Amino acid sequence: MLTRTVYRAIPRGTTRFACRTPFRRFPTQRVQAFSLSHSRFDSASQQLAAKLSQEAQLESNEMSKTNNLDVKSFLEKNPGWKISDTTGTGEVIMERKYEDEDITVMFNVSEADNSLGPDEEMEDEMSDDELDSDEINSGTSDKFKVVPEDRMDQRYEESDSKAETLEEEDWDVPIPAEVRVLIRKRNKGALKLYMDTTDSFFHINHVVHLPDSKEMHSTSAVELLRKDTDGVYTGPLFPHLDEEVQSLFHKYLEARGINTNLSMFIPDHVIEHEQKEYVDWLKRLQSFVE
Incomplete structure (x- = not known):
């Protein structure tokens, strides 16, 4: 009862004023994360x-020195x-023809068996050296103990020596x-x-018939070569066939131009064509990321 009386005693104007008192709105400041990330990605x-353009230019200059030389030389010697x-x-x-036969040869640079290069071979040999050193230091070998500093110096000397040897040799x-x-x-x-x-x-x-x-x-012919049998x-x-059968089969192929000249040409052309593919790949990547 007392509360209600006090409430009625309060002037209505005061109540309206209190209710209508405006409050100030402060604008919300949003974080511009997207624009910052976008500019960062652009950079x-x-x-x-x-970098891709620079690499493509370097490879193109290198490729132009021997471009199509192997192809021209092979075609001149093997018309x-x-x-x-x-x-x-x-x-x-x-492709070529031999009497009433159509001969097609197909190979792919992507399927070439890229064997270990000099750097990878050197890394493998260094790994073997590490194993030998570990055996020495663990006491499992009767050789003298090698401290870490000497082991690192020896490893660098050996790697430098191997690198010099590889530079002298034609890899x-x-x-x-x-x-x-x-x-x-x-038919x-x-x-x-x-x-x-x-x-x-x-x-x-x-050999499949x-x-x-x-x-x-x-x-x-290309589709037949691509398809599995x-x-x-x-x-x-x-190799399980009779040796004479194998020998005669090789002579059969040689008469059709599938000979030593071709077997020497293909690996060389794989290297040249792979270089072209690499340059084209660099340019396409550059075009995409620009």
Whole structure:
């Protein structure tokens, strides 16, 4: 009762004033995180694009020194072959005719077996040295103990010596490449050979006979080489055949231009074509990140 009386005694104007007293709104300050991140990413993109452009220019200059020299030299010495490669695919197609046969050779720079380079080989040897040193220091070897400082000095001296040796030697080891060959005869199907080039020599792995069919007539040689031979007997491993059969088969291929000259050309062309692919790849990356 007392509370209600006091409330009624308060002037109504006072109540209205209190209720209508405006409050000041302060604008909310938002964090501009996106714009900062965006500018930061733009800067990173520009730096990456500039570096990719620099790398592409260096590789292009290096490539121009020997561009297509191996192709021109090979075609001059081995007339009849046609070479086509499409940048971006890594695929190289070689074609020629022999009497009534159509011969197609296909290899891909992406499938080349990139063996260990000098740096990687040196790292492996250094790892072996580490194991030897650990055995010495752990007491498992009867050799003298090597303190860490001496071990590091010895490692650097050995690595410098190996690097100098590699610089003096010409590190130009042929890259093994997987090769597929198709020898096609009208109304007789085709022979499909799975091979690889090693030490300037063709090593045959399998020889598959593809029977003549309507599907084969409507399928290009390149498509036949790309397709797997599922459901077709691939024959035994070629090295398991009689040695005389192997020898005569190599002579059969040599008569059709699949010889030592070709086995030496392919690894060289793999290196050159891979260089072109690398430069094109750098330029496409640069175009994307710009």
